[in-house]
Amino acid sequence: MLMRRREAVILLGSLMASPARAVGLADARASTFAFDRPEGGTLPLSEFAGKPILVVNTATACGFAGQLAGMQTLWTRFQDRGLTVIGVPSPDFGNQEPLDGAAIVEAARKNHGVTFPMTAKTRVRMPGAHPFYQWAAAEKPGETPRWNFHKYLVARDGTLASAFATQVEPTDPRVISAIAAELDRA
Template sequence: MMQTRAPTMTTRPAIGRAVRPAVRSAVRPQALFGFGKTAEPETMSEFYSFAVKDIDGKNFQMSSLKNKAVLVVNLASACGFTPQYEELQELYNKYSKQGFVVLGFPCNQFGAQEPGSNQSIKQFAKSSYGVTFPLMSKVDVNGPGAEPLFDWLKTQKGGILTSDIKWNFSKFLVNKEGDVVGRYGSTSAPLSLENDIKKALV
C-alpha cells in the first residue's frame, strides 16, 4: 500500500514593507526650556547708514546717533518761524543728557530765506539764539538735488497730498531705534513735541 505524503507546505515570506524600529526624537532640554537659542540678528535702521556734512564741512555719520532720539529740522535764518530756534535749543538743553539731539539743516528752498554761507548761518544761530545743537551744511530737502537723508525721511512719514516738505522748520522725530515716529509742520512749535520726545527716549 502506497503511503501518500502530505504536501510540503512552503512558508512564503510576508509581503509588505519592512518596518523600522520607531526612533524617538530626542527633545533637547535647551529647546524645551529655551536655553541655547541662537539670537536672531537685529535689523539696523537705514537711518544709521547715512552720512552728511556738518556746518564746518566735516563728515557726520548718522551711526554716531545710535541709541539717541533725534529731531531733524530744516532751518532758515530769515523766516517767520526762525524764533523756533529758541525752543529747539531749550529742548536740547533739557533732554540732551538723556540722549536727545536736535539736528539742524539750513535750507534755502523756501522763499530764499537762508541765503548766507554756512559760516554766516552758524554765527547767526549762535549769536542770536545761543545754539549749541549740531548744525549741518546747507542742503536741499526737495527735488532732484535733495539730501538723501531727507528723501528717506519723507518715505518713512509722508506729508499731506505729497511727501514733499512744505516750508522751513519742518520736523522729523526719530526714536532710539532709528525709526521715524513723528513728522510735524512749520506751525508745530518745538515745545509742543515734548511728550513725543519723551516717548522717543524710552
C-alpha cells in the same frame, strides 16, 4: 539689527550712487545717512545710533527763525537724557537761508543761543533732496517739508517716529510727548 561693516559700506555706496533707489530699502535706518558739516567734514547720524534725534530744516531769515530758540530749549532740557537736535539749514523755501557755512552757525548762535549741531546748507525738497529727506519722504509721504522748520523725530532704533509741520513749535506738548516717549524706550 546691526549691519556688518561691509553691508554698511555697500548701503552707503548705493545711497551716493542712487539715493532714490536706496530710500526704498526696507532695512534703511536714519543712522545710514550723513550730512556735511559747515566747517567741513561730515556729521554721520551713526554717531547718535541708539538715541532719538530731532532733525529740523532751518533758515535764519525765515519768519519762523524764532523756533531756533525752542530747539535750543529742547536740546538743553533733554540732551543729558540722550536727545540730539540737529539743525539743517536749507535754501529751498524762498531762499530764506542767505548765509553759508560758519556764518549760518554764528547767526543761529548769536541771535537764538544755538549750541546744538548744525549742518551745512542742504536741499530738503524733492527733487534733489538730501538722501535723509528722500528716506523720510518715503517713510512718511504725506508729512514732508512744505516750509522751513519742519521737524522729524527719529526713534532710538533709527526709524522715523514722528513728523511735525512748521507751525508746530518745538516746545509744543505734542513734540515734547513724542520726545519723552522715545527717551523712555529702552
